Amino acid sequence: MRSVAFARRCPAISFAAITAAALLAGCATHPSTPPANTAASPASVAAASQDAAFQRHVEAVLEEMWAEFPEYATRVGNYRHADRMTVPDAARRQRSVDFYNRQLDALAKFDPAALNASNRVDLVLMKNRFESSRWQITTFKSWQWQPSSYNVGSDFGVLINTEFAPLETRLRHVIARLEKVPAYYAAAKAAVDTPTLEHTQLALIQNRGALRIFGEDLEKKVAGSSLDAKEKALFTERNAAAKAAVNGYIDFLSSLEAKLKQGGARSFRIGKDLYAQKFAYDIQSSFTVEQLHQRALQEKAALHDAMEKLARQLWPKWMAGKPMPADRLDMIRAVLDELSKRHTKREAFVETIRAQIPALEKFVREKDLVDQDPTRPLVVRETPPYMRGGGAGASISAPGPFDPTANTYYNVTPLDHFTDAQAASFLREYNDWTLQILNIHEAIPGHYTQLMHANKSKSLVKSLFGNGAMIEGWAVFSEKVMLDAGYDNGSPEIWISWMKWNLRSVMNTILDIEIQTMNLQREDALRYMIREAFQQETEATEKWRRATFSQVQLTSYFAGYAEITALRDELKAKQGDKFSVKGFNNRFLSYGNAPVRFIAELMRAS
């Protein structure tokens, strides 16, 4: 079901938000203003010069990075090298490792203690990013066992569909890059060794999809453009060769798939050691994997207890006259099913969301929960057609540096493309209560509010290398902030709906850890999701599939949420009467997209 992707994965959010933040920050020439270094003592002058030196270094590194990784640059909105394509061969991997080694040596020369807080976070983020990227190549080696690492489709898609330059310029970039596609797939075939069956099948699906990029639409665009005859001929020749190369990879994958089905495939489960390492790089948590797993199990038990109480309380109102099941999970499910019947009409979906945003702003203001910026309102709009990924979706689009006064948009895709059955199922999932939680998560005071605060610091490093667990963790944490403040009059309906919602991120964490490191089997995973987390079968089977492709990412929501909650509880206990919700939230968000662990260090020290 689309609904899974719609809210909890926030596919557009996590990428678009970071991209937009990167765009907002523009070129890396925004020196941060360190409050600690305003006095003109000799020590602070020295510190200020350290900070200035660090800023200059960051600018130089990023310049080098754009040139070194043109695809990455294009993906995050820097189009200066958009005409270049890199070939993922052994020489390229070595070159990347050399780059990371060089950058890590250079960063080691900076003393974190001599830098202001913002720069110290940037230093940590850069170090982590380069170490992690090096580890991906030298230790994790997904380039070897994940054939789905190779796909040229989306990078061409960006050039064709993003109007960052006139069409002819972009088409020339396309023609220049097309030349390398055969070499790209030759390198891919040479690199793939003992892959998993799952990533081989994923690569097949995705590369078949990529073929569409080089199809009729592009041919028509070129034919209708003002490129000259020679350029058009070159396009035709290279496009044909590119298609042949993608097809060649598809053939290669098909025979690989047939062979792997007979045996010899690598397991998609990465095991305890690699998992712990990947968790350290990706989440940068203060919890170990084992601690997070235990915490998630405790949370699941606590949520079941709380949901049982609420379901008993709600039974007479919603289930009057019906026999109460003896099994508490069955009883909770019955109440949730009944509540899900209350929802908006499909044709009113976008309007319903639009109407909720001012109510959320008002509640946050009246309850004094976190700073908002009334001069930069959030505009709800229907997702523009070029951004619709085929399903329902919600995303935040923030303005870029070329139009800094532009609106921030909350894109909501109308449900017109759904069949009646799909729309009914979707609307039950986003019923009168969960739709509000979705808006809190995506918009206010979730992702949109967090992005607004993060953009104040204008650190390109924090935008580019920002911590996903912090970003998703905040969005989840903000839901709880609203409910704790009495949102929806503290109704048992909103609480039990939130708990079901929250249970999904808790369960994602348990599943990811147990699947990847404890050999959890498919049928047990499905039972966890369907019986214990009240999910639909389609949602659960899709989640299983996703859990075989990715590792660690599924833990990021709960990991971030758990860490922010732990930090809030710690500071609340320490500050007693002086603790303020708004003070904590504003302060927490002031450090940009930094890992919660580092924000915690900075907040404890202040």
Ligand code: ZN
């Ligand atoms: Zn999110």
